[in-house]
Amino acid sequence: MTRIVILQPQFFPWVGVFEQIQLADVFVHFDDVPIAQGRSFVSRVQVKTAQGVQWLSVPIVRRQGQLLRDVLLDESQDWRRRHRRTLETAHAKSPYREEMLELVDTVYTLDTDRLCELNIAALEHTADYLGLQTRFVRSSEYPSDTTSSRRLLDLVQRLGGNTYVTGHGARDYLDHALFERAGVAVEYMDYRMTPYTQQHGPFTPYVSILDLVANKGRAGAEVIHPRTIPWREMLARSAAPATTEAAAR
DSSP, X not given: OOEEEEEOOOSSOBHHHHHHHHHOSEEEEOOSSBXXXXXXXXXXXXXXXXXXXXXXXXXXXXXXXXXXXGOEEOTTSOHHHHHHHHHXXXXXXXXXXXXXXXXXXXXXXXXXXXXXXXXXXXXXHHHHHTTOOOEEEEGGGSXXXXXXXXXXXXXXXXXXXXXXXXXXXXXXXXXXXXXXXXXXXEEEEOOOOOOOOOSSSSOOTTXXXXXXXXXHGGGGGGGOOOOEEEHHHHHHHHHHHHHHHHHHO
């Protein structure tokens, strides 16, 4: 089985993305697609603080029709210093605070003006820190005129994959039958969200991977326990609440 994961590069994302990285034989940075309108996890992430959950946001320069790989960082704001100050304060009592800050500094001193390069560095440096083994490539290395599900399938096939692993959002748009006809299995993440000791109140899984690094160090890899379910089971799960509600009426 050769598992392929295809995901837009996100900014120091939550642990679930690193579950996908750990599962993948090849992890594709989906960099040649239009950036989503409005706010998304490509440019912001949540962190826990003594004042509650806050957002770390990377300011960007938006232009109509931009591809993700072309989005520029807005350097008119001193966002790096602001982020570091937030992280220093939020993790003042975290045992691996300095290792987390060193990781952030490694990414933030990268010589680039592109959001995509920043995000790719954040993902790959963090994966390396945690000892996660996968092959990273970029979709722009495999140009194609196809779009949507056909584009995803083309990438999987060109990379020698026979299994496509995806997050929950794909259930609303992915052409599962297209993959099935091509002999490629589709699996959805079944996120474990394993608790670990955090600062500032009850556990939440949805904060930045930097929280795991600050609190667990390299042993944070022990918290990452990926598993998947077949696409039919995912769709059945998604339909279950609506079925139950209808039956109650």
